[in-house]
Amino acid sequence: MIGSTAPADARPASRTRRLLALARAETLLLVRNRAALANALLLPVGFVGLFAVLGGVGDDDASGQAVAAGVLAMLLVVALIFVVYYNLTTAYVARREDRVLQRLLTGSTTRVDALLAPALPAVVVVVLVQLGLGYAAVSAMIEPPGMANPVLVLVAALGGAVVLGAIAAATAGFSRTVESVQLTTLPAIVLILPFAGLFPTPDAISTVARFTPLRPVTELMGLGLTGTDAAGQTLSFVETFGAAGLPVLVLAGWTTLGVLAARRWMRWAPRR
Amino acid sequence: MTFEPIVSLRGVRRRYGPFEAVRGVDLDLRRGELLALLGTNGAGKTSLVELVEGLAPADAGQIRVLGHDPYRERSRIVGGLGVMLQEAGFSSDLTTVETMRMWAGTLARPRPVDEVLADLALTSRADVRVGSLSGGERRRLDLALAILGHPELLVLDEPTTGLDPESRRAVWRLVRGLLEDGATVLLTTHYLEEAEELADRVAIMRAGRVVREGTVAEAVAAEPARIEFVPHDGPGATLRLTTTDLPAMPGLVHADVDRGRVRVRTSALQEDLEIVLTWAREHGLRLEELEARSASLEQAFLSLAEGTDEEVAA
Numbered sequence: 001m002i003g004s005t006a007p008a009d010a011r012p013a014s015r016t017r018r019l020l021a022l023a024r025a026e027t028l029l030l031v032r033n034r035a036a037l038a039n040a041l042l043l044p045v046g047f048v049g050l051f052a053v054l055g056g057v058g059d060d061d062a063s064g065q066a067v068a069a070g071v072l073a074m075l076l077v078v079a080l081i082f083v084v085y086y087n088l089t090t091a092y093v094a095r096r097e098d099r100v101l102q103r104l105l106t107g108s109t110t111r112v113d114a115l116l117a118p119a120l121p122a123v124v125v126v127v128l129v130q131l132g133l134g135y136a137a138v139s140a141m142i143e144p145p146g147m148a149n150p151v152l153v154l155v156a157a158l159g160g161a162v163v164l165g166a167i168a169a170a171t172a173g174f175s176r177t178v179e180s181v182q183l184t185t186l187p188a189i190v191l192i193l194p195f196a197g198l199f200p201t202p203d204a205i206s207t208v209a210r211f212t213p214l215r216p217v218t219e220l221m222g223l224g225l226t227g228t229d230a231a232g233q234t235l236s237f238v239e240t241f242g243a244a245g246l247p248v249l250v251l252a253g254w255t256t257l258g259v260l261a262a263r264r265w266m267r268w269a270p271r272r
Numbered sequence: 273m274t275f276e277p278i279v280s281l282r283g284v285r286r287r288y289g290p291f292e293a294v295r296g297v298d299l300d301l302r303r304g305e306l307l308a309l310l311g312t313n314g315a316g317k318t319s320l321v322e323l324v325e326g327l328a329p330a331d332a333g334q335i336r337v338l339g340h341d342p343y344r345e346r347s348r349i350v351g352g353l354g355v356m357l358q359e360a361g362f363s364s365d366l367t368t369v370e371t372m373r374m375w376a377g378t379l380a381r382p383r384p385v386d387e388v389l390a391d392l393a394l395t396s397r398a399d400v401r402v403g404s405l406s407g408g409e410r411r412r413l414d415l416a417l418a419i420l421g422h423p424e425l426l427v428l429d430e431p432t433t434g435l436d437p438e439s440r441r442a443v444w445r446l447v448r449g450l451l452e453d454g455a456t457v458l459l460t461t462h463y464l465e466e467a468e469e470l471a472d473r474v475a476i477m478r479a480g481r482v483v484r485e486g487t488v489a490e491a492v493a494a495e496p497a498r499i500e501f502v503p504h505d506g507p508g509a510t511l512r513l514t515t516t517d518l519p520a521m522p523g524l525v526h527a528d529v530d531r532g533r534v535r536v537r538t539s540a541l542q543e544d545l546e547i548v549l550t551w552a553r554e555h556g557l558r559l560e561e562l563e564a565r566s567a568s569l570e571q572a573f574l575s576l577a578e579g580t581d582e583e584v585a586a
Contacts, residue, residue: 013380021377025366032365099361103417106325106355108378110347 018108022117026091030121036087040126044079048134051198064143065226070198072145073221075134076127076157077196077214081189083126084119085164085171090181091118092172092266101268111268115169123161131157148227149240156220159251163213166258173265213254216247223247276339278303278425278456279324284333286319293319295480296333301425306447306457308467310573311477317460318358320477321429324458325355338425351380354423356414358430364403368394368413371402372420379421391446392416408439415443419450426450428459432466444469464570474569476576483576488569495567495575496525497541499548501559502533511557519551533561541566 013021030036052071062070095101095118104114131153138145147153167188175184195201195209197218209215210230222228223240235243279301286294293316301307311317322328323335326342326349335342338349362371369385376382389395392412397405405413415431428447432440440463447457447470461467467474468488475485484491503511513534515527523540538544545564552559 013378018378021374024377025363025370025374028370029363029365095363098363099359100363102357103360103362104378106327106357106360107375107417107421108350108380113378 013108015113018113019116019120022104022109022113023120026118027121027125029091030087030118036090039087040083040122041130043082044075044130045134047078047082048075065146066228068138068142068145069222069225071138071142072131072134072225073218074198076131076160076221077193077198077217079127079130080157080160080164080214080217081193083122083130084161085168085188086181086185087122088118088165088168089171089175089185090178092169093175093181094178096172096267097177097270099270105268114268115165115262115266119161119165123158123165127157127161145225146227147225148235149224149237149244152220152224152240152244154224155244155248155251156217156224159220159248159255160214160217163251163254163258166255166262167213169262169266170258170264173262173267176271210246211250213251213258216250219247220244276303277301277336278338279458280334280336281320281324282334284320284323284335285331286316286323286328287331293480294323294330297477297480297482299475299482299485301456301458303456304451304454305472306451306459306470308471308474309458309460309477310464310467310474311460315477316480317477318429319480321427321458321460325353325427326350351421352424354418354421354426356418356426356428356431358433360414362402362410362413365401367399367401368405368409369398371413372416375417375420381422382420383422385420388416388420391419391449393442408435411435412439412443415446419446424454424456426455426457428457430460430462432461432463440466464568464573468569476573478576484572492567492569492572495572496523496537496539497564497566498571499536499538499541499545499564500533501548501562503552504558504560506556506558508558519547521547 030040048071051074092101092115095104095114101114105111135145171181171184171188175181192212192214195205195212196214197209201209210219219230222230223235223243226234227237227240228234229243277300279299281297281299284294284297284299285292295316297316297320299307309317309321323330324337324342326337326346329343338352340348342349342353366374369389372385372389376385386395389398392415394409394412394416397409402410402413411431411434415428418426418428426447431447432443435443444466447459451457457470459466459470471488473485473487474491475482476491477483484494503513505511510532512532513529515529518527518534518536521536521538521540521544523538523544525537525539527534527536529535536544536548541564548559551557
């Protein structure tokens with residue numbers, strides 16, 4: 001080290017390596033936190049079971065495929081809300097209050113790294129695995145929900161995760177403690193969940209609902225799985241992309257708003 | 273070879289609203305040296321150190337760290353920087369070694385985790401959850417993370433606060449080892465003994481400014497030395513003298529008598545001590561509890577950072 005004049009290798013590890021190292025630690029933390037783990041693994045399945053039994057999915061004359069796709073969309077929406085939104089808000093608050101974020105930012109970790117790291121296990125392990133297992137489960141129990149356009153299914157899952165991840169970072173800014181997350185996440189959940197398209201809503205509300213954050217996720221799931229649009233028309237593979245335009249735009253819009261909100265409100269150190 | 277400082281600060285200022293925590297600091301840190309930044313709480317040490325670490329932008333002035341602006345070009349210096357904050361946390365559900373591996377994964381050229389664990393005597397605690405570590409063990413883990421990436425510049429904000437004397441000495445040995453390997457260290461501390469032990473140079477801060485800077489010897493050079501004694505007469509009874517009874521001393525800065533104890537401050541310790549001893553022999557006095565010593569860093573620190581003893585007493 002002595003005599004080296006230029007800081008030639010004063011650069012951090014690649015972003016991929018950094019993220020993997022941080023995400024590995026976050027995965028361990030998730031596995032060791034029983035409440036968060038139960039939230040992540042059991043809650044979505046339990047919710048879907050409950051709704052499917054109590055309310056039924058789809059119209060009485062809906063095809064088995066439509067019901068299966070509806071159940072899967074519900075699974076995704078509930079997983080996004082509880083696994084991504086609620087658990088991530090908790091993780092961000094916990095890391096901040098433990099002053100882990102402060103430490104990470106002294107090193108090679110960027111703010112984006114610090115936000116992405118807890119999101120990786122949530123999205124990859126939980127949402128995608130849950131979607132895969134859910135697909136197998138509804139196929140066995142009801143009917144295969146189809147796979148008209150897998151790209152749109154993936155866009156639904158990842159796009160929804162990005163929107164809710166950004167809103168989670170913003171919500172974390174309003175949460176002083178891990179416990180208070182139960183309250184601070186409530187407004188967004190109450191505002192988002194009823195309009196996500198899981199339950200029948202009057203037409204007037206439905207038009208507005210199309211512009212809420214998670215409605216595009218159910219729309220994209222419908223398009224991607226059964227290939228039918230909101231009006232119930234069956235579309236070709238190419239046509240599904242056209243129909244996906246509006247929901248993707250809505251997701252992009254909410255992503256922008258979410259990122260702006262996160263930049264505005266996320267805090268990196270505890271209040272003194 | 274051209275002289276290029278690892279850290280260079282010129283006219284640096286930092287403000288929090290109306291309060292100015294750093295008020296125009298000029299400071300250089302040369303390659304391979306340890307500079308100890310001293311000051312009371314609120315003197316602006318941590319505010320200044322955060323600017324060097326690139327965690328916040330300066331409101332005025334120029335800062336270069338490893339040849340770059342530490343805030344705007346942080347990604348260019350961060351791999352060469354090892355930082356130990358005063359209060360940074362851990363996830364208590366990760367073990368020591370998991371925490372180290374996570375940190376190592378973010379670095380371009382990490383040292384082997386096992387080697388650093390051994391250096392900090394944490395090997396036996398590798399598989400213990402961080403939440404179960406003692407305060408001293410956590411501080412050592414702090415330091416372990418700071419040195420894990422082979423930093424060229426190590427910034428340690430009160431590294432031994434809360435450590436027992438033995439752990440403190442262990443940290444000192446480690447820091448000395450890093451210096452021998454060529455690292456440059458900026459350290460803040462409350463412990464003047466620590467600065468005397470480790471520092472090539474010290475900088476004393478007061479109210480956002482560096483009020484004295486130099487080697488420990490230079491920092492104390494301007495401070496008067498002390499002579500203290502309790503005069504007794506031949507049979508052994510304490511004599512109550514006043515300052516007018518004392519002999520004339522050329523280096524005298526200040527003298528007082530407190531319950532029989534005579535305290536002299538002098539800028540010419542050897543000469544004035546000789547005068548006092550001669551005076552005592554001529555008057556047949558015994559000087560009990562005789563002490564004569566050069567100014568310590570603590571004394572220089574106290575007089576600079578908090579005002580002089582006289583001011584405090586007054």
